[in-house]
Every structure is written in structure tokens, then in C-alpha cells.
Amino acid sequence: MNKQTLKILASLGIENKQLGCSTGSHWMGSGKTISTSSPVNGSSLFEVTTASVEDYELIIESAENAFQIFKKIPAPKRGDLVRQFGDALRNQKENLGKLVSYEMGKSYEEGLGEVQEMIDICEFAVGLSRQLHGLTMHSERPLHRMYEQYHPIGIVGIISAFNFPVAVWSWNVALAWVCGDVCIWKPSEKTPLCSIACQKIIEKVLKENEMPEGISCLVNGGADIGEWLSADKRIPLISATGSTNMGRKVSETVGKRLGKTLLELGGNNAIIITPHADIKMTIIGAVFGAVGTCGQRCTSTRRLIIHEEIYSKVIDALKKAYKQLRIGDPLDVNNHIGPLIDKEAVSQYLNAIDMADKEGANWLIKGASLSGAEYEGGCYVSPSVAEMNDDASVVQTETFAPLLYVMKYSGDVQNAINIQNNVTQGLSSAIMTQNLQEAEAFLSHWGSDCGIANVNIGTSGAEIGGAFGGEKDTGGGRESGSDAWKVYMRRQTNTINYSSKLPLAQGIKFDM
Numbered sequence: 001m002n003k004q005t006l007k008i009l010a011s012l013g014i015e016n017k018q019l020g021c022s023t024g025s026h027w028m029g030s031g032k033t034i035s036t037s038s039p040v041n042g043s044s045l046f047e048v049t050t051a052s053v054e055d056y057e058l059i060i061e062s063a064e065n066a067f068q069i070f071k072k073i074p075a076p077k078r079g080d081l082v083r084q085f086g087d088a089l090r091n092q093k094e095n096l097g098k099l100v101s102y103e104m105g106k107s108y109e110e111g112l113g114e115v116q117e118m119i120d121i122c123e124f125a126v127g128l129s130r131q132l133h134g135l136t137m138h139s140e141r142p143l144h145r146m147y148e149q150y151h152p153i154g155i156v157g158i159i160s161a162f163n164f165p166v167a168v169w170s171w172n173v174a175l176a177w178v179c180g181d182v183c184i185w186k187p188s189e190k191t192p193l194c195s196i197a198c199q200k201i202i203e204k205v206l207k208e209n210e211m212p213e214g215i216s217c218l219v220n221g222g223a224d225i226g227e228w229l230s231a232d233k234r235i236p237l238i239s240a241t242g243s244t245n246m247g248r249k250v251s252e253t254v255g256k257r258l259g260k261t262l263l264e265l266g267g268n269n270a271i272i273i274t275p276h277a278d279i280k281m282t283i284i285g286a287v288f289g290a291v292g293t294c295g296q297r298c299t300s301t302r303r304l305i306i307h308e309e310i311y312s313k314v315i316d317a318l319k320k321a322y323k324q325l326r327i328g329d330p331l332d333v334n335n336h337i338g339p340l341i342d343k344e345a346v347s348q349y350l351n352a353i354d355m356a357d358k359e360g361a362n363w364l365i366k367g368a369s370l371s372g373a374e375y376e377g378g379c380y381v382s383p384s385v386a387e388m389n390d391d392a393s394v395v396q397t398e399t400f401a402p403l404l405y406v407m408k409y410s411g412d413v414q415n416a417i418n419i420q421n422n423v424t425q426g427l428s429s430a431i432m433t434q435n436l437q438e439a440e441a442f443l444s445h446w447g448s449d450c451g452i453a454n455v456n457i458g459t460s461g462a463e464i465g466g467a468f469g470g471e472k473d474t475g476g477g478r479e480s481g482s483d484a485w486k487v488y489m490r491r492q493t494n495t496i497n498y499s500s501k502l503p504l505a506q507g508i509k510f511d512m
Contacts, residue, residue: 005038005102009046011095012197020048020192020220021055022199023062024206024213028055031221034189039105039339040329042377048192050221056228059217063155063182064234066214071152071180079129079178084205086122089115096166096197098331103191104165105339105379106293107330118170120464121480125174128485132179140506143499150489152180153260157229159240159250162341163296163400165191166198168264171464171479172239172488173202173216179488181237184217186229190341192220230254237262237488241298244398244425244473251475262487263475264468266398267427269450269459270303272409272416272442275310277432278456279317285430285458286404287321291337291383292460295402296345298474299428299452299460302398303390304406305416311408315364318385318406322365327382328374339379340401346379349401353384355394356403362387367402390419398425413438414446421449427470428452428459451478 019027020034029049036045051059070078089096093115101111134149156176160168165187173183187195199218206215219225226246230238230253239262240250247265254261271289273282289301306314330338340346346369353367367384383402388395395405409416413431420429429450431442439455441447451470452462462468467482469475478484504510 005043008095008098008102009193012092012099013200014046014193014196017047017049018193018196020196020218021051021059022203022218023059024066024203024211024216026062026213028058029220030055034192034220036103036190036192038102039341039379040102040331045103045193048196048220050189051219051225056219056225059184059214059219060155060232060234062214063184063217064214066212067152067154067182069212070182070215073180075129075132075178075180078180079126081205081209081211082122082129082174082177083126084209085174085202086119086126088201088205089119089122092197092201093119096194096201099197100165100194101330101338103193104162105330105341106296107335107338108333110293111330114164114167117167117464121170121174124464124481125178128175129178132485132489139495141497141503143497145496145498146494148491148493150179150486150491153236153488153490154181155235156181156183156488157232157235157238158183158185159226159229159238159242160185160187161242162188162190163293163298164241165194168241168479169195169198171468175485176488177215179485181488182215182217184219184229184235186219186221186225189220189222195220226250227253231257233257233259236260236490239477239479240264244475247475260487262477262479264298264470264477264479265475266425266473267298267300267470268302268396268398268423268425269299269428270305270420270430271301271459272413272420272429272431272433273304273306273310273314274413274416274431274433274435274438275307276435276438277310278434279310279313281456282314282432283317283321285432286318287325289458289460290404291325291402294337294340294381295383296341296400297460299462301459302403302405303395303420304404305390305409305419306406307416308408308410315406319364322383322385325383327370327380337383337402340381342379345400346381349381349399349403352394352397352399352401352403356386356388356392359388359392359394364406390422396423413441417442417447424473425470426450426472427474428454428462430454430457430459432456
């Protein structure tokens, strides 16, 4: 590990052989040790201890106790805590962005962008803390008033993935905290240092405000920790981000105990390119969508569905753009693409290429694992573009890598929409067109079946103001903006009788 990395970690309060679990002021970790390495150069990072059953029980107890206090604090004051957290993130934006880049492998600019998402959701949540509105309605009974209100739900368990090691956690906690909930975070075991850095930042804010420990809890560890959280009746809501297979297991376990889930799972996202598309805009959106974060976003562009009239023109422009891509150290701002997360991800990418070969791929650009001095120790690959049939099994499967499939369509835009919707996932989608009728058809109820549908922007990325999530195998959850806050609360209907009589609903008579 170089001196610059050690300096970044020290600035974030991370120590060698770091305890990986916390209640907010008490750090622990008597489980096994995780030894992490950077996908950038294979350099060993700090060792992190994980949670034992005993640690887990202490954390749950701390969260339960904190909730009894935290839920009684007025929402605007909870919002002010989130405001202070956002300010603390601003102060650490550069350091945390570098850590995200170094531990996960995304470009430094993307690392900074991820921290900015954290800051943005804090700003959104501060305003939300004064807008947790209910609803008033008229009663059918005289001198009665009815209304709905929302109450904190309790402990929120958060299971996050490696590809957004800090932002997705913040989407959940910023809203959950203003709603009056406390949170227990199980991050990916591939990016534990990012979670520890975030916990240390919020820990300082809570301590300065004399808040009880247990409002923000951290439990590093493997899949067993996620299983404990999912099965725990003391946790009414589990928010889980990851693969569809992981989400099915979480949903089944939580469902057995009639708990609630917020699932953000796989994507197999397409851009439809019609004859009315602006080619320059299209290429920018398609290339970034396909290779940004080395294709490791749930919103990454996996498929281009191109009208036959402009197919050759788009392919020529795409090949030209790919030739300009630079691959290497993500902390070097001159590079566009960093590494995949680990050697296993490289193997999965190469296996997908082999599968595509077996299913008749026509390679426009065929990627490979990269070697050489500049890639020494890292998990670098070059991106791929293949012409494929839309019903090929490899096309139907999400590969978390820079693997893009292109295919033609003919006729009107509905044919392209049918191809787009013919996958099991339903997260993000886009259409490139200057034609109003095509755009509106894409956005209609017979158009895209995804949770996100964009016109003249790509599939990758989203603003925090809108609810984020998807349908079908993507899980149906919604995070971040709009009214996504409601999932973190329990809904209650209230009726007040201010008369001197007790009339029953539906005109029922019950005289005593």
C-alpha cells in the first residue's frame, strides 16, 4: 500500500487491523478477519474483523434502545442531524471519493460523484424532515374526523453491494433517520473500508449532538450476517441491494416472518435507437452506460436495439468511440475505465464471452483480460461489443462487466419496445429519438416495463429527486426521492369522534 493510500485511510480514521462492527461509539468484532485487496493493483488493504453472534446481539440491543429515544425527537431536529452529516461529507468528499475509487475500482470522478450523491440525498432528506405529510379525509359519520399519519417503523436493516459502496447506504439512512428509524448496515465484504469510513463520519456527528449509540450501526461480515438480519423479527424492514438470486433469498426469509423488504436487484438495461435519434447524443449515453464503473452498475447499458435504417451508422460511431477509451488506474483522471472488482469478476466476464461465442456472437469488439506492467496485480479487462440475437441466453442474463450486445429492429418503435421488454429484469431503459410520438409511446403504459424510462439520456445513473428502482426480477423496490420515504414508516388511519354519540359505520344500529 502506497503512502498516499495510507494518508487517505488515516484521514478517515481507519487503522490497521480495523474492528469492523460498531454501535456508533463502541467498536467490536470478534468474528473472523476479512483480508481485502484493491482491484487497482492487487495491493493488500487493512484487515477487518467481522461480527460474531455475540457482537450481533449487542448491536441489535443497542439499536432497539436507541430507537426508543430517537423516535421521540422531532423530525426537523432529526433532519438537522442529517444536514450536519451532509456537511461532514463535504469536508471529506475528496478523501472518501479516493477510497471508493481505490477499494472498489471505479474512476476517481465516479468516486467523487458517488459521494456527491450522498450529499444530495442529505439535502433532500433535510427538506423532507418538515414534509412527512399525512392525509385528512371526510368521515361518513357526523362530527367525526378521519386522517392518516406515518410513524417510524423501527430498525432498518441495510444490505448493500460493492458497486456503490457508500451511496446506496446513504439513500437509505438519510431517509430512515428523518423518519425516526435507526439503521444496521451490512456492507459488501468486498468493500469494508468504505463502510468503516462512513460510520466514523456519522459517529462524530452523532457524538457532537449527544445522540445515543445505536442510531447508526455497522456489521461487517459475509452472507451469514445478511441471513441473520433477514430472519430477525426485531427488524421490520430489510433494504437489500444486489443480485436477483440474493434478493429472492432475502425476500423468502423476510416474507416467512411477514416482514417488509425494499429490494434493488439486477438490471438488463437497453437503449432503443430509432431513425430519429441524434447519433452524437446516442453514442455518449451508450458508451458511458456500457463501460462506466467497468459495466458494474445495476443501470449499466447491456443492450442496444438499433433500427435497421441507421444500424451501420451507429455501429461505425460506436467502434470509433470505443477506440478512444483508456483503461488503467482509476485514480488517474485520464483513464475512462478502471478494473473489475476482483479476479472472480474477471472469470465471470470471460465465461460470458465464451458463452456468447457458443451462441453465435459476431464480435465487433472482443474484450479480454489485460496484462502488462501498467495492469500488474489489477483486475483489468477490455470491453466487448457483440451482435447477438435478443433471445440468446447470455443476452437474457445480466453480466456485471463491460459487455454490450447490439441488435437490429425493423418497422415501428413498438417492435423495439417488445424486444426491450423481453427480459426478466425491469430496472432502467432509454430511447434515443427526436420524434414525439416515439417518445410518448415508449413512456406509455404499453411502452417500457421498467421502473426507469428515459428519453434522450442513457440508462446509467439517476438523480436523487426521483424514486429509484425497477420491476420484475429487479424486485419492485423504490429508494431515494419522491415518496420513497413511506417504506421506512408504518401507516396509521385515525378516526376522532368529537360528538356525544357513537354512530357506527355503514349505518349499523346497536342500541344498548
